[in-house]
Amino acid sequence: MPDFALEIENLVKIYRMRRGGLFGRASEPIRAVDGLSFSVPRGTIFGLLGPNGAGKTTLLKILSTLIQPTSGRARIEGLDILAEPLEVRRRISTVLQETAVEMFLSVRDNLLTYARFHGIENREAQRRSERVIELFGLAPEIDRKVQDLSGGFRRRVQVAKVFLVPTPVLFLDEFSTGMDPILKRAVMDSLRDESAHGRTIVLTTQILSEAEELCDDILILNKGRQIARGDLNTLKLLSQGVYEIAVTFDALPPGIEEAIAGLHPLRSQVSGNTIEVALKAEEGDALEIVGALAKRGRVLHVEIRGASLEDIFVELTQKD
Amino acid sequence: MSAITAILYRESKIRATNVTFVFWDFCYPLFNLLVFGVGLTAAFGSPHSTAGFDYNSFFLAGVLGMASFAIASNSSWSFFMDRDNGIFYEMLTYPMSRAEYLLGKLAFNVFIAVMQAALTIGVGASVLGIKLRFDLFPVLAIAIVIGTAGWFFFYTILALRIRRNDVFNSVTSALYFVFLFFSSMFYPLGPLPAFLRRAALMNPLTWEIDLLRYGSIGLGDPHQLAIEAAGFMLFVIACFAYAVHSLNQE
Numbered sequence: 292m293p294d295f296a297l298e299i300e301n302l303v304k305i306y307r308m309r310r311g312g313l314f315g316r317a318s319e320p321i322r323a324v325d326g327l328s329f330s331v332p333r334g335t336i337f338g339l340l341g342p343n344g345a346g347k348t349t350l351l352k353i354l355s356t357l358i359q360p361t362s363g364r365a366r367i368e369g370l371d372i373l374a375e376p377l378e379v380r381r382r383i384s385t386v387l388q389e390t391a392v393e394m395f396l397s398v399r400d401n402l403l404t405y406a407r408f409h410g411i412e413n414r415e416a417q418r419r420s421e422r423v424i425e426l427f428g429l430a431p432e433i434d435r436k437v438q439d440l441s442g443g444f445r446r447r448v449q450v451a452k453v454f455l456v457p458t459p460v461l462f463l464d465e466f467s468t469g470m471d472p473i474l475k476r477a478v479m480d481s482l483r484d485e486s487a488h489g490r491t492i493v494l495t496t497q498i499l500s501e502a503e504e505l506c507d508d509i510l511i512l513n514k515g516r517q518i519a520r521g522d523l524n525t526l527k528l529l530s531q532g533v534y535e536i537a538v539t540f541d542a543l544p545p546g547i548e549e550a551i552a553g554l555h556p557l558r559s560q561v562s563g564n565t566i567e568v569a570l571k572a573e574e575g576d577a578l579e580i581v582g583a584l585a586k587r588g589r590v591l592h593v594e595i596r597g598a599s600l601e602d603i604f605v606e607l608t609q610k611d
Numbered sequence: 612m613s614a615i616t617a618i619l620y621r622e623s624k625i626r627a628t629n630v631t632f633v634f635w636d637f638c639y640p641l642f643n644l645l646v647f648g649v650g651l652t653a654a655f656g657s658p659h660s661t662a663g664f665d666y667n668s669f670f671l672a673g674v675l676g677m678a679s680f681a682i683a684s685n686s687s688w689s690f691f692m693d694r695d696n697g698i699f700y701e702m703l704t705y706p707m708s709r710a711e712y713l714l715g716k717l718a719f720n721v722f723i724a725v726m727q728a729a730l731t732i733g734v735g736a737s738v739l740g741i742k743l744r745f746d747l748f749p750v751l752a753i754a755i756v757i758g759t760a761g762w763f764f765f766y767t768i769l770a771l772r773i774r775r776n777d778v779f780n781s782v783t784s785a786l787y788f789v790f791l792f793f794s795s796m797f798y799p800l801g802p803l804p805a806f807l808r809r810a811a812l813m814n815p816l817t818w819e820i821d822l823l824r825y826g827s828i829g830l831g832d833p834h835q836l837a838i839e840a841a842g843f844m845l846f847v848i849a850c851f852a853y854a855v856h857s858l859n860q861e
Contacts, residue, residue, distance in 0.1 A: 377707070393625065
């Protein structure tokens with residue numbers, strides 16, 4: 292059994308699009324994935340982060356055998372995705388970014404049909420579906436057709452399906468879209484549990500706090516290339532000297548937003564009487580900035596933190 | 612095999628949610644026979660070149676061929692629906708090959724085709740007095756299966772290559788006209804003008820219908836039928852290969 296669930300070598304995907312119309316000329320080719328190489332140990336929760344168009348979804352589509360790479364190699368559980376796509380599909384479950392459900396079937400039939408495709412016999416599928424129905428709160432809607440459910444519920448059904456099957460690798464493309472916070476927490480707990488039992492989970496997300504909380508290992512992509520890789524602490528080292536400062540005033544002082552803009556922050560936000568600033572500075576300078584801000588009004592609360600994943604992400608992708 | 616049965620299960624579950632569709636699927640060729648066939652027999656009697664057979668008997672193979680064409684057209688719409696629901700792409704990540712995916716969908720179409728053929732042939736023989744050649748039924752059964760397969764794979768290619776359903780609709784409407792009327796579906800080819808006869812002889816639908824006609828009432832030249840059967844098999848294999856290729860290009 293291979294040590295790595297995923298092994299990727301110099302993977303490239305170039306899209307060649309037409310400008311539209313029957314006689315449209317070919318547009319410039321787009322390098323959606325541009326020479327990626329990495330491997331992921333078994334049992335890891337691996338996060339793929341990046342701005343829109345970074346190549347995350349393309350990469351997941353290649354790994355789940357939906358599309359073929361232009362060049363390079365990828366192996367899942369030691370199996371080459373091009374040479375043995377069927378064997379690869381037997382080892383993966385995929386939640387695509389777009390909602391993917393059987394609209395005309397009931398919730399129950401969606402689950403049972405999915406299980407059948409993965410070779411699980413009916414009685415076992417029924418047993419497994421009971422656990423999933425409870426986890427995803429699907430019981431009240433179990434016999435309703437999915438076309439009659441809200442978008443959030445459809446997404447639940449889609450994500451619930453992959454918890455029915457014991458495939459060793461799970462791909463999740465923005466799985467939490469449309470989920471309420473309680474369900475999201477339950478699903479994240481389940482993902483951690485699955486990972487603890489040896490399942491490898493590869494996920495993309497735009498919600499960086501989710502990745503920060505969930506992922507053992509993170510790869511940040513931009514323009515199809517790797518720009519950073521490591522666990523959260525390793526990534527934080529890449530962004531040393533980035534601080535998040537939050538100051539709450541009893542009333543927002545006049546001219547504070549202009550003053551903050553003058554600090555050239557990585558990002559800033561004003562909500563109510565609280566300002567939040569992320570900036571690159573020496574430790575002493577950060578304290579001086581807090582002091583200067585405090586002189587502008589009556590301060591109720593001050594907080595200084597190290598860089599969050601969001602700060603690291605913004606800094607690295609902007610630098611790139 | 613389990614992938615094919617899973618597709619079969621899925622297709623039948625979905626189709627079972629639409630009773631109108633099931634009814635129409637099963638009864639479509641029979642209604643054609645009862646309306647067109649009976650009407651044309653009453654109006655024109657037996658065609659000269661099919662002496663010994665009335666128009667109902669002649670037209671029986673035509674409605675079975677028309678039905679395999681219609682099943683293919685209807686089921687290729689499911690690719691558009693599955694794309695809209697997102698499930699199409701998810702299914703391509705399931706543990707099955709692209710060939711199994713298509714064969715599973717075909718298996719369901721064959722089931723429909725066999726059911727509607729049984730109904731049509733049964734009513735045709737008992738109500739319209741069509742004299743069937745039971746000894747040739749294996750030919751008929753094979754023609755129904757490969758006919759359904761050929762048109763299903765052909766329409767699958769169109770559905771996969773043409774991504775807009777309005778364009779697909781226009782193309783298939785045009786093809787419907789060309790394939791149905793440039794064939795031996797409605798009329799024997801002998802008395803036709805040369806250009807029409809030549810076009811019809813190059814039409815795979817003619818080859819299928821000629822086989823169905825021979826298998827149902829024994830009408831046809833076995834030597835020509837052997838060539839047409841070989842041609843249709845090539846058509847099926849080529850369409851299947853290209854449909855699998857198109858799925859890989861999705």
